[in-house]
Amino acid sequence: MTDRSGTIERLTELLGDRLSTGSSVREMHGRDEAWTPTALPDAVAFPESTEEVSRIVAICAADGCPVIPFGIGTSLEGHVIPVRGGISIDTSRMNKVLEIHDADLDAVVQPGVTRSQLNDELRASGLMFTVDPGADATLGGMAATRASGTNAVRYGTMRETVLALEVVLADGTVIETGTRAKKSSAGYDLTRLFVGSEGTLGIITKLTVRLHGVPERISAATATFPTVAAAVDTVILAIQSGLPMARIELLDEVMMQGMTLANPDMSFPEVPHLFLEFHGTETGVEEQVAAFREIAEEFGAGDFAWATNTEDRNRLWQARHNAYYACKALRPGTAAMVTDVCVPISALADCIAASKTAIEDAGLIAPLVGHVGDGNFHLSILIDPDAPDELRRAQGLAHAVNRLALEHGGTVTGEHGVGSGKMKYMEEEHGPAWAVMGSIKRALDPHGILNPGKIVPGN
Amino acid sequence: MTDRSGTIERLTELLGDRLSTGSSVREMHGRDEAWTPTALPDAVAFPESTEEVSRIVAICAADGCPVIPFGIGTSLEGHVIPVRGGISIDTSRMNKVLEIHDADLDAVVQPGVTRSQLNDELRASGLMFTVDPGADATLGGMAATRASGTNAVRYGTMRETVLALEVVLADGTVIETGTRAKKSSAGYDLTRLFVGSEGTLGIITKLTVRLHGVPERISAATATFPTVAAAVDTVILAIQSGLPMARIELLDEVMMQGMTLANPDMSFPEVPHLFLEFHGTETGVEEQVAAFREIAEEFGAGDFAWATNTEDRNRLWQARHNAYYACKALRPGTAAMVTDVCVPISALADCIAASKTAIEDAGLIAPLVGHVGDGNFHLSILIDPDAPDELRRAQGLAHAVNRLALEHGGTVTGEHGVGSGKMKYMEEEHGPAWAVMGSIKRALDPHGILNPGKIVPGN
Numbered sequence: 076m077t078d079r080s081g082t083i084e085r086l087t088e089l090l091g092d093r094l095s096t097g098s099s100v101r102e103m104h105g106r107d108e109a110w111t112p113t114a115l116p117d118a119v120a121f122p123e124s125t126e127e128v129s130r131i132v133a134i135c136a137a138d139g140c141p142v143i144p145f146g147i148g149t150s151l152e153g154h155v156i157p158v159r160g161g162i163s164i165d166t167s168r169m170n171k172v173l174e175i176h177d178a179d180l181d182a183v184v185q186p187g188v189t190r191s192q193l194n195d196e197l198r199a200s201g202l203m204f205t206v207d208p209g210a211d212a213t214l215g216g217m218a219a220t221r222a223s224g225t226n227a228v229r230y231g232t233m234r235e236t237v238l239a240l241e242v243v244l245a246d247g248t249v250i251e252t253g254t255r256a257k258k259s260s261a262g263y264d265l266t267r268l269f270v271g272s273e274g275t276l277g278i279i280t281k282l283t284v285r286l287h288g289v290p291e292r293i294s295a296a297t298a299t300f301p302t303v304a305a306a307v308d309t310v311i312l313a314i315q316s317g318l319p320m321a322r323i324e325l326l327d328e329v330m331m332q333g334m335t336l337a338n339p340d341m342s343f344p345e346v347p348h349l350f351l352e353f354h355g356t357e358t359g360v361e362e363q364v365a366a367f368r369e370i371a372e373e374f375g376a377g378d379f380a381w382a383t384n385t386e387d388r389n390r391l392w393q394a395r396h397n398a399y400y401a402c403k404a405l406r407p408g409t410a411a412m413v414t415d416v417c418v419p420i421s422a423l424a425d426c427i428a429a430s431k432t433a434i435e436d437a438g439l440i441a442p443l444v445g446h447v448g449d450g451n452f453h454l455s456i457l458i459d460p461d462a463p464d465e466l467r468r469a470q471g472l473a474h475a476v477n478r479l480a481l482e483h484g485g486t487v488t489g490e491h492g493v494g495s496g497k498m499k500y501m502e503e504e505h506g507p508a509w510a511v512m513g514s515i516k517r518a519l520d521p522h523g524i525l526n527p528g529k530i531v532p533g534n
Numbered sequence: 535m536t537d538r539s540g541t542i543e544r545l546t547e548l549l550g551d552r553l554s555t556g557s558s559v560r561e562m563h564g565r566d567e568a569w570t571p572t573a574l575p576d577a578v579a580f581p582e583s584t585e586e587v588s589r590i591v592a593i594c595a596a597d598g599c600p601v602i603p604f605g606i607g608t609s610l611e612g613h614v615i616p617v618r619g620g621i622s623i624d625t626s627r628m629n630k631v632l633e634i635h636d637a638d639l640d641a642v643v644q645p646g647v648t649r650s651q652l653n654d655e656l657r658a659s660g661l662m663f664t665v666d667p668g669a670d671a672t673l674g675g676m677a678a679t680r681a682s683g684t685n686a687v688r689y690g691t692m693r694e695t696v697l698a699l700e701v702v703l704a705d706g707t708v709i710e711t712g713t714r715a716k717k718s719s720a721g722y723d724l725t726r727l728f729v730g731s732e733g734t735l736g737i738i739t740k741l742t743v744r745l746h747g748v749p750e751r752i753s754a755a756t757a758t759f760p761t762v763a764a765a766v767d768t769v770i771l772a773i774q775s776g777l778p779m780a781r782i783e784l785l786d787e788v789m790m791q792g793m794t795l796a797n798p799d800m801s802f803p804e805v806p807h808l809f810l811e812f813h814g815t816e817t818g819v820e821e822q823v824a825a826f827r828e829i830a831e832e833f834g835a836g837d838f839a840w841a842t843n844t845e846d847r848n849r850l851w852q853a854r855h856n857a858y859y860a861c862k863a864l865r866p867g868t869a870a871m872v873t874d875v876c877v878p879i880s881a882l883a884d885c886i887a888a889s890k891t892a893i894e895d896a897g898l899i900a901p902l903v904g905h906v907g908d909g910n911f912h913l914s915i916l917i918d919p920d921a922p923d924e925l926r927r928a929q930g931l932a933h934a935v936n937r938l939a940l941e942h943g944g945t946v947t948g949e950h951g952v953g954s955g956k957m958k959y960m961e962e963e964h965g966p967a968w969a970v971m972g973s974i975k976r977a978l979d980p981h982g983i984l985n986p987g988k989i990v991p992g993n
Contacts, residue, residue: 178770178880221719232717234726235694250967256876257908258691259945260680261963262952262989263971267693267726271719288776311637317747319778356825359818365813417715421637445599449716460939486718504720508709511978512722518977519970530721 077160080118082138086120086162087129093121104145104155104163108210110412110466111153112496116143116163123168123243125249125280127209132278133247135162136524143526144274146216147189149208151413152494154220154273158528164278166215172196173281180286181238181255186215193284202286205230208490209396215279220492221271226393227447228314229321229354230287232490237270241281245520268515273492274526276519290354293321294364295382295391298371298434300347303327303431303443305374307424309349310447312370314420318363322352323448324395327431329330330442330455331400337401338394344378349447350395352388394398395444402442402455411455414473416480417489420450426483427452430476437472439465451489493530502532535620538576541597545579545621549588552580552627555958563604563614563622567669569871569925570612570954575602575622582740584700584708590705591737594621594665595983602985603733605675608667610872611953612733613679617987623737625674631814632740633654639745640697640714645674645738647754652743661745664689667949668855674738679951680730681865687773687907688780688813689746691949696729700740704979709921714742720785722949727974732951733985735978749813752780753823754847758836762786762890762902766860768808768833769906773879775829777822781811783854786890788859789901789914796860797853803837808906809854854903861901861914873932875939876910876948885942886911889935896931910948952989961991 086094095101096118105115112113117140122128135142141161148155157163169185177200189211193204197527206217207224216222218240223232230236239253241394242265252265267277280405306325313320326348335343349371353363372391382388394401403409418426427443434441434454445452456472458465477500479486487500501509516531517521545553554560554585555577564574576599581587581899594601600620607614616622629646636659641654646669652663665676666683675681677699682691689695700714701724711724728736759765765784772779785793785807794802808830812822827838853860862868878887886902893913894901904911917924936946936959946959960968968991975982975990 116870136848147953170791176878178774178878179878181878182773189559221717221723223717229719231694234723235690244970248966250970251965252967254943254963255878256944256948257879258680258682258686258876258910258948260874260947260949260951261945261956262728262730262960262968263724263735264680264693264723265970266966267723268974271721271723276722288774290776315637315747317749355818358821359814362815362817415719417717419635419638419640419714420716421635451715451717462576484713485715486713486720488719489715489717490719492719497720501721504713505708506710508711508724509721511703511709511724514977515722515727515974518973528814 079140079160082135082140083118085134086118086131089127089134090120095119104165105157107148107150107153107155109151109153109172109496110150110495114156114158115159115160116157119163120196121165122170125243126241127248128164128278128280129247131162131164132243132245136246136522137520139524140526141527142216142278144219144278146187146213149210149212150216150220150494151175152496153492154492154494154529156495158495166213169280179255181283182286183281183283184214186213188214190214190217192311197286201289203289204284205287206233206236209399213289214282214284218270218279218282219273222461223446223490225322225324226448227446228323231318233270236285237266237282238285238436239283240266240269242269242277243280245435245522245525246279263408273494275516275530276525285394292357292360293352293354293388294360295352295388297380298349298351298376299344299377300349301317301375303347304400304424306347307427307447308372309376309519310368310488311420314448316366318366320351320448321354322350324350325445325447325452326350327399327443329440330398330444333402333405333442334394334398336404337397341394350391352390382487398444399455405440405442406457408459409457410460411457412469414454414456415488415491416476416485417449418480419453422485423450425445426479426485429479430454433472433475437468437470439472441472446463448488450485495528503523535791535825538599538619540593541594541599544578544593545577545590548586548593549579554578556799562607563624564616566607566609566612566614566695568610568612568955570952572614574619575616575619576619578622578624580624584702587623587702587737587739588706588708590621590623591702595705595981598981598983599793600765600983600986601737603674603678603737605646605672608669608671609675609679609953610950611955612955613951613988617954625672628672628739634659636661638714640742641745642740642742643673644740645672646832647673649673649676649802656745662748663743664746665692665695670853673741673743677729677738677741678732680949682905682949684781684783684905686905687782688778688922692729693726694727696741697744698742699725699728699730701736702739703736704981704984718841732953732973732988734989735984751816751819752811752813752847753819754811754837754841754850756850757808757810757830758803759808762806762886763883764833765806765808766886766906768830768835770879771829773907775825776937777825779810779907780813781809783823784904784906784911785809786902788899788904789857791866791958792861792901793853793857797865800853809850857903860913864899864901865916867918869919870914871928871932872914873913873915873935874950875944875945876908877939877942879909881942881944882906882909885938885944888938892931892934894929898927898931900931908948909944954987
């Protein structure tokens with residue numbers, strides 16, 4: 076264990092009691108929602124400005140001490156775990172919405188702002204922030220992991236949503252990666268390089284994000300399908316027909332059992348479902364709904380249940396967002412290990428079918444949800460955390476699903492990111508391109524202090 | 535002048551008569567459509583496969599000889615000019631559409647495929663490729679310059695359109711930067727890093743691009759406005775209202791004079807115009823048109839002229855795409871120097887007004903067109919190329935407009951790219967982020983053989 080007392084002393088001079096070495100604070104910053112082994116930071120810093128982040132990083136750089144940015148700890152692959160100790164930089168005190176530009180449909184925020192906080196502050200403007208991972212994550216964390224969610228099929232992921240970033244580099248230098256102009260061809264796309272870099276290239280201290288107008292009419296529904304394949308075929312044809320679906324989510328029959336158990340006030344038939352949302356004008360939504368019904372019925376869709384008012388709609392999507400927790404009701408006392416893969420939509424039905432066979436082979440319960448309009452799906456593998464054999468089988472199942480995604484021309488993570496959990500697939504997914512990531516990392520962080528052990532080879 | 539005879543000999547062994555040192559071929563590859571001074575390559579290579587590109591680059595790397603990828607030569611800032619000699623790699627023989635995936639709405643193409651070629655080959659599929667710079671550029675070139683065009687407001691630029699690339703690196707290594715999955719969080723976004731890198735980080739040898747369904751109904755129109763500001767205010771409100779405009783193009787009163795002169799069969803009032811296109815279902819387009827008319831009339835819009843059939847619509851957009859050439863009719867015998875800037879849409883009216891003052895101050899004719907839904911506009915500054923004073927004044931005007939864009943929080947290039955022409959603004963636009971681009975360049979191309987002299991500092 077490296078002695079960091081000198082670094083901690085210098086950081087305490089800068090931050091006073093906003094540098095914490097207390098064990099409970101360190102423990103909170105030593106884990107996320109992944110199954111990765113925890114590891115403690117030496118201390119946790121709570122900066123209040125970009126200037127402070129810059130000075131923290133400069134101090135750590137001088138000492139060769141790792142720095143790990145921390146949003147709210149909802150990442151799912153061990154992104155924020157300080158595998159080599161060091162300083163966890165908690166951005167929770169940098170939580171201001173700095174600017175809202177109505178005419179430009181963008182906002183400038185600090186990294187600790189959460190998505191629900193931003194949407195609350197936008198309420199009066201008639202605008203909305205559309206990226207919605209299940210958790211109420213911070214925007215800094217969402218940018219760092221290239222997060223997406225249920226709306227990405229229509230409005231894009233953080234890749235499309237972040238217009239520009241302010242970033243503190245490995246030596247403390249502060250850069251801006253773009254302007255508020257909607258497009259630019261002025262050199263390398265540093266914004267997109269930092270989005271998804273998981274704190275390994277710099278610390279995000281400010282974000283300019285795109286907003287969208289709240290549509291005149293929003294209509295949500297659930298629809299039942301005889302098989303998962305029928306639901307997926309419906310999705311393919313809907314997307315191919317150019318239907319501008321705002322949300323199109325698959326929940327398999329196992330997940331629907333869990334949903335019913337966890338939401339006693341909402342009763343669902345235990346068959347595969349699509350959860351749907353349509354955005355547009357009054358007549359536009361009516362048209363979309365009619366066109367969608369026609370496609371869905373072609374594939375044997377049964378009941379449509381409509382959430383007609385805002386309250387019902389919110390309840391529906393809250394239930395969907397809570398699916399990760401809900402499904403534990405299928406086997407009380409268990410924990411869920413979550414996988415995340417994404418394939419070309421034409422390969423989705425096959426990949427899901429093969430995954431369901433792998434679930435049977437593993438003898439485990441693993442409900443499936445998917446942002447299927449993007450070809451992205453998750454399993455929540457339910458296990459007794461105290462049964463080593465189940466943990467092994469669950470890990471084997473997760474591994475099998477990741478392999479299936481690669482075999483189907485896809486990626487081992489559609490939205491959760493690499494963290495520590497997906498490192499083992501990087502070489503296979505990227506081939507020699509992985510070494511290019513390593514070269515970029517060494518160029519920007521030659522001493523390897525930025526969230527070491529993540530994303531790149533030999534880091 | 536470096537002696538490249540050894541390199542040329544080795545390349546001739548590989549390529550036979552597909553390595554040309556003829557002076558007319560070299561001259562064709564020593565310029566683009568910019569005002570940048572020309573410079574000749576030592577030879578031009580015409581590879582037919584990725585493997586050949588890789589071997590060419592490996593041979594040049596061993597000799598420290600520059601390599602410059604060349605599509606069709608329509609770039610506007612000197613991107614393809616071999617400022618230090620070397621080998622121009624012409625991709626015109628790598629011009630096959632390799633795969634079209636209907637269900638996934640994507641296609642895999644070689645870099646020499648042009649946008650009109652791809653759309654021709656897509657005709658039977660009901661799909662379309664949406665990025666449309668004025669020229670019939672190659673997709674490799676469009677990716678390298680992060681091109682966009684009139685449809686970008688609805689469908690995005692090459693940034694959003696390229697899903698994955700195959701790239702030959704500076705040592706000849708071939709990498710793939712992604713999969714056909716619609717999204718991924720698996721590490722650094724190398725696809726977006728190479729898009730817009732103008733051949734300075736690698737040579738694009740294959741592209742996977744997103745396609746869109748041809749909409750059920752397309753309706754195009756022109757609308758007149760009393761002032762440029764009224765037209766811009768209309769655009770702002772239309773975008774803010776969430777109208778999914780497929781195209782919304784500004785042409786000022788000077789450009790409209792040129793359009794009338796150049797298109798005798800199309801007569802336009804000599805006032806500012808918006809050229810519009812609406813995509814959607816039958817009723818969706820009707821609704822959009824009605825909503826747009828209401829907004830436009832609020833700002834004093836006059837005549838709407840509708841292009842109701844495909845032929846009229848194509849004629850209208852062909853005229854718009856030819857505006858760059860058309861406007862020369864305003865002053866026969868002149869040449870056009872084109873500028874390209876992009877600002878937040880809220881700053882657009884101000885930035886255009888200040889630019890028009892700068893035009894008056896310069897005493898030049900400079901019609902204006904703009905992809906105003908994105909805040910992007912161009913001037914075509916008409917000059918007598920044999921009058922050094924006019925050239926100086928035109929350069930001064932172009933400089934003034936670039937400065938105005940920066941002062942209005944924008945970028946010195948919305949879509950044309952950096953090339954040689956915009957190098958002088960890179961430091962001011964990017965500040966310390968420019969050095970980060972330099973670090974990335976050195977990491978990926980340590981000997982500086984890839985299109986030297988472009989984008990990065992001291993290169």
